[in-house]
Amino acid sequence: MRTLSTRRRHPLAGLFVLLGALAVAAALYTVFAPKNATAQESSTADVEAGRDLFLIGCASCHGENAEGIVTSDDSNYGPSLIGVGAAAVDFQVGTGRMPMAQSAPQAPKKAPEYDEEETRQLAAYIASLGPGPAIPEDEFLEYEDATAEEISEGGEFFRTNCTACHNSVGAGGALPDGRYAPTLEGVTAKHIYEAMQTGPQQMPVFGDDVITPEDKRAVIAYIKAVQDQPNYGGLGGGGLGPVADGVWVWLVGIGGMVGFAIWIAANGTRSKKKVKGAEQ
Amino acid sequence: MATDTYTKVEDTKVGKKAAGPVGWVDDRLGLAGVARKNLRKVFPDHWSFMLGEIALWSFVVLLLSGVFLTFWFQPSMAEVVYDGSYEPLKGLEMSQAYASTLDISFDIRGGLLMRQIHHWAAHLFIAAMIVHMLRVFFTGAYRKPREINWLIGVGLLALGFIEGFAGYSLPDDLLSGTGLRFVDGLIRSIPIVGSYLEFFIFGGEFPGELIIPRLYMAHILLIPALLLGLIAAHMLLLVYHKHTQWPGPGRTNENVVGFPMLPVYAAKAGGFFFVVFGFTALLSATIQMNPVWAYGPYNPSEVTAGSQPDWYMGFSEGLVRLMPGWESTFFGYTWSWNVFIPGVGGLGLLFTSLALWPFIERWITKDNREHHLLVRPRNAPTRTALGVAGMTAFGVGWAAGGNDIIATQFGLDIYALTWVFRFGFFIFPVIAFLITKRICIGLQHADSDRILHGYETGVLERSPDGGYSERHAPLPVAGQYTLTARDRAPELAPAQTVDANGVEAPHNRRERVRVWLRDKYYAGAVDKPTADDVHHAEEHLGHFEGHPSDHGDDFRGVSDAGVPKVH
Numbered sequence: 001m002r003t004l005s006t007r008r009r010h011p012l013a014g015l016f017v018l019l020g021a022l023a024v025a026a027a028l029y030t031v032f033a034p035k036n037a038t039a040q041e042s043s044t045a046d047v048e049a050g051r052d053l054f055l056i057g058c059a060s061c062h063g064e065n066a067e068g069i070v071t072s073d074d075s076n077y078g079p080s081l082i083g084v085g086a087a088a089v090d091f092q093v094g095t096g097r098m099p100m101a102q103s104a105p106q107a108p109k110k111a112p113e114y115d116e117e118e119t120r121q122l123a124a125y126i127a128s129l130g131p132g133p134a135i136p137e138d139e140f141l142e143y144e145d146a147t148a149e150e151i152s153e154g155g156e157f158f159r160t161n162c163t164a165c166h167n168s169v170g171a172g173g174a175l176p177d178g179r180y181a182p183t184l185e186g187v188t189a190k191h192i193y194e195a196m197q198t199g200p201q202q203m204p205v206f207g208d209d210v211i212t213p214e215d216k217r218a219v220i221a222y223i224k225a226v227q228d229q230p231n232y233g234g235l236g237g238g239g240l241g242p243v244a245d246g247v248w249v250w251l252v253g254i255g256g257m258v259g260f261a262i263w264i265a266a267n268g269t270r271s272k273k274k275v276k277g278a279e280q
Numbered sequence: 281m282a283t284d285t286y287t288k289v290e291d292t293k294v295g296k297k298a299a300g301p302v303g304w305v306d307d308r309l310g311l312a313g314v315a316r317k318n319l320r321k322v323f324p325d326h327w328s329f330m331l332g333e334i335a336l337w338s339f340v341v342l343l344l345s346g347v348f349l350t351f352w353f354q355p356s357m358a359e360v361v362y363d364g365s366y367e368p369l370k371g372l373e374m375s376q377a378y379a380s381t382l383d384i385s386f387d388i389r390g391g392l393l394m395r396q397i398h399h400w401a402a403h404l405f406i407a408a409m410i411v412h413m414l415r416v417f418f419t420g421a422y423r424k425p426r427e428i429n430w431l432i433g434v435g436l437l438a439l440g441f442i443e444g445f446a447g448y449s450l451p452d453d454l455l456s457g458t459g460l461r462f463v464d465g466l467i468r469s470i471p472i473v474g475s476y477l478e479f480f481i482f483g484g485e486f487p488g489e490l491i492i493p494r495l496y497m498a499h500i501l502l503i504p505a506l507l508l509g510l511i512a513a514h515m516l517l518l519v520y521h522k523h524t525q526w527p528g529p530g531r532t533n534e535n536v537v538g539f540p541m542l543p544v545y546a547a548k549a550g551g552f553f554f555v556v557f558g559f560t561a562l563l564s565a566t567i568q569m570n571p572v573w574a575y576g577p578y579n580p581s582e583v584t585a586g587s588q589p590d591w592y593m594g595f596s597e598g599l600v601r602l603m604p605g606w607e608s609t610f611f612g613y614t615w616s617w618n619v620f621i622p623g624v625g626g627l628g629l630l631f632t633s634l635a636l637w638p639f640i641e642r643w644i645t646k647d648n649r650e651h652h653l654l655v656r657p658r659n660a661p662t663r664t665a666l667g668v669a670g671m672t673a674f675g676v677g678w679a680a681g682g683n684d685i686i687a688t689q690f691g692l693d694i695y696a697l698t699w700v701f702r703f704g705f706f707i708f709p710v711i712a713f714l715i716t717k718r719i720c721i722g723l724q725h726a727d728s729d730r731i732l733h734g735y736e737t738g739v740l741e742r743s744p745d746g747g748y749s750e751r752h753a754p755l756p757v758a759g760q761y762t763l764t765a766r767d768r769a770p771e772l773a774p775a776q777t778v779d780a781n782g783v784e785a786p787h788n789r790r791e792r793v794r795v796w797l798r799d800k801y802y803a804g805a806v807d808k809p810t811a812d813d814v815h816h817a818e819e820h821l822g823h824f825e826g827h828p829s830d831h832g833d834d835f836r837g838v839s840d841a842g843v844p845k846v847h
Contacts, residue, residue, distance in 0.1 A: 105693070148367050148370050148371070149370075149371055151367065151368050152367075152368055152369055152370050152371050152372050155368055155369065155372070155576060156372065159454065159576050159579070159582045159584070160579075160581070160582055163454075163576075163582065163583065163584040163585065164582075164583050164584065164585060165585050166585060167584055167585040167586045168454060168455075168574050168575045168576060168584035168585075168586075169574045171585075171586065172585070172688050173585025173586055173684060173688060174585070174683070174684035174685075174687035174688045174694040175694070176694065176695055177693060177695055178692070178693035178694075178695075178696075180687070180688050181585065222368060225367070225368045226368055226574060229368075231568055232385070232386075232392060232568070232571065232573070233385075233392050233396055233568040233569065233571060234396070234564075234565060234566045234567045234568045235566060235567045235568060236568045236571065237568065239574060239586075240586055240685055240689075241455065241584075241586040241587065241588050241685075242455075242570070242588040242589060242590050242591065242594075243586070243588050243591075243594075243682040243685040244685075245403070245569055245570060245590065245591070246403075246590070246591030246594065246682075248563075248567050248569075249400075249403040249404065249407055249591060250407065250591070252563065252567065253400065253403060253404050253407065253563055254334075254404060254407040254408060254411060256559055256563075257334045257404060257408065257556065257559065258327075258331065258334075258411065260552070260555050260556075260559065261327045261328075261330035261331065261333070261334065261552070262327040264327075264330065264548055264551065264552055264555070265325060265326060265327035265329075265330060266327070
């Protein structure tokens with residue numbers, strides 16, 4: 001015990017105490033931390049395979065340990081992926097947004113680079129780094145089962161939270177500096193759910209305490225309902241609103257009317273049509 | 281072929297039968313005299329004279345379809361629970377106005393078609409008015425004695441905008457509510473009185489519960505009545521002034537060459553009504569217009585991306601989007617330049633300049649004669665260029681109003697677009713002016729060439745030293761007349777700054793400004809060739825003594841179709 005008290009003013013003593021405190025905190029954390037809400041159990045093999053894929057395809061921007069890369073002027077080359085969860089990986093990789101083809105204001109949707117198996121492995125690896133939102137369970141994705149009340153309630157959530165950027169039928173909208181809210185046309189229920197859950201790119205996070213999983217399903221049901229319904233009233237403008245209407249008016253409407261006017265003026269009485277058999 | 285003999289109408293079978301009832305009516309109303317005069321009224325024939333008619337017939341379609349809609353539409357902001365056929369909105373609280381619009385769309389037989397006909401006709405009404413106005417502008421048809429009719433036309437256009445906007449706001453869906461909020465902002469941006477006006481119009485804080493019934497009254501009673509009255513005045517003045525006509529052989533400033541109202545124009549115009557109605561119905565049956573159900577009920581806390589006004593208000597919307605966010609506070613009031621200048625000022629500038637133009641032009645040119653012959657746009661280069669510049673400015677504002685849609689659809693950056701439009705609003709019209717004026721002058725040169733050098737016959741000649749040239753032949757006289765039937769540019773006298781006695785004239789400075797503008801107005805325009813020029817050209821083109829033709833005796837001129845009659 002004497003050793004301890006005599007060495008208490010040693011230059012390295014503070015460091016030892018700090019390390020000790022950290023070790024205790026880490027131990028407490030592993031005991032009390034919320035468990036990673038991964039839906040499907042992922043094997044160690046998946047994590048290993050995911051790590052291999054990650055090192056090849058992702059580490060150049062996100063860092064070897066997914067800790068992110070900060071450039072010399074303090075901006076973000078690739079964000080840290082620790083704690084983003086399997087849902088974020090499944091959305092970003094599953095919709096082809098990651099890996100990005102080039103640096104751009106926003107990663108566009110494209111054909112996925114990784115197949116389902118590889119996406120699952122990548123997700124497993126990222127999920128193993130820290131707790132984060134998991135890939136949603138099927139019961140929250142079966143929007144076909146939603147009742148009429150749920151659909152109209154989902155519409156209310158959609159108009160309150162989503163239409164300002166995504167447009168009233170999910171046709172998408174513009175955001176500053178070349179960014180945009182993409183169209184929701186043809187996006188799978190799982191990816192819509194994951195986007196709400198993880199808030200990719202410009203999108204805010206709508207966690208489970210903001211919009212419950214059941215309500216998320218209702219929102220998806222509304223989006224699918226308005227997009228799958230027939231175009232009542234004829235050819236639509238893709239949900240783009242009055243701008244599309246105006247294009248129709250000027251291209252087809254007034255253009256056609258003027259065409260008729262020219263036709264009538266050219267073919268009225270005493271037009272210069274030759275009378276049959278008459279001399280020229 | 282044409283028959284010279286015809287049976288008098290009173291001797292035909294129908295005539296004999298109709299004589300009794302027609303006589304009965306005439307004895308009581310005495311309309312025969314008026315009818316005789318007006319049914320034989322002559323109108324000139326040209327497709328561009330039918331543009332205003334599109335607007336007229338669209339207005340009739342609007343009245344008919346509008347009456348249908350009033351049978352079911354309920355202009356009330358009272359909250360109801362929707363229980364109609366449109367599933368995704370079932371059970372939601374919404375205003376009666378929106379619920380009844382949904383009912384018209386989904387639960388009333390033919391309702392959606394009639395709604396779309398009404399909306400389509402509204403678009404076509406305003407679009408046709410604009411196209412008609414452009415025709416009148418570019419041909420100089422607004423000049424004396426038709427200035428008042430031009431003003432009535434500007435009034436009709438302005439009322440059309442307001443009427444259209446009121447109709448757009450009535451369904452009380454999320455889009456129309458957002459549009460109403462936009463106008464609420466415009467009203468509030470008016471310095472000092474803005475907020476009072478807002479409370480007056482909305483009956484309190486936005487949105488209140490009064491605006492829909494009030495707009496409804498304006499939409500179905502007040503503005504249509506004004507439109508109807510102004511349209512009647514517009515048409516009466518048209519009959520009184522007689523229609524303008526294109527110059528040509530036999531057409532002078534004092535006559536009108538064309539066909540009589542009955543039977544020709546009664547049939548043409550009557551037929552055109554059915555064409556307009558039919559085409560509108562076809563469009564409405566096949567192309568969706570304003571799907572109100574997609575937007576959901578209005579809620580001031582919600583908004584949707586792609587919220588736009590209907591296209592005719594796009595100019596106003598666009599200018600607001602372009603304006604930097606300037607705002608100042610003094611005397612305890614907020615002065616919202618960011619909204620007031622583009623929103624109220626933009627529309628104000630548009631309609632003021634439209635209304636004043638005929639008077640400005642008359643002041644500049646001091647042209648006080650009556651004009652019943654139209655001017656080809658190329659023969660008034662400055663006016664045409666100004667018109668195109670105005671259209672360009674309007675177009676930039678219009679495009680800026682849809683900058684978000686342009687950005688998403690073409691993968692562009694909305695901020696970059698905004699900057700392009702900000703500068704473009706001032707720069708593009710200038711470029712358009714210069715280019716248009718050059719094109720007009722170029723076309724004038726081409727006309728002059730056709731008069732002086734004839735047209736190309738396609739006959740190629742080879743000279744003894746091997747060079748090739750093309751034989752030109754004179755235009756037919758009628759063609760030459762049509763091309764030259766326009767005013768010679770006036771002599772541009774310098775400003776009179778002193779009178780005959782050497783005393784300085786009053787309004788000296790104003791006169792100098794006028795003369796400067798006048799010189800700019802006529803600058804660059806090519807005057808038509810003089811009679812001497814034409815005679816000299818004829819000598820070159822024809823077979824004259826002392827100007828031997830190189831073409832030999834075989835060449836016998838050219839047929840009307842331009843085929844040389846050799847041999």
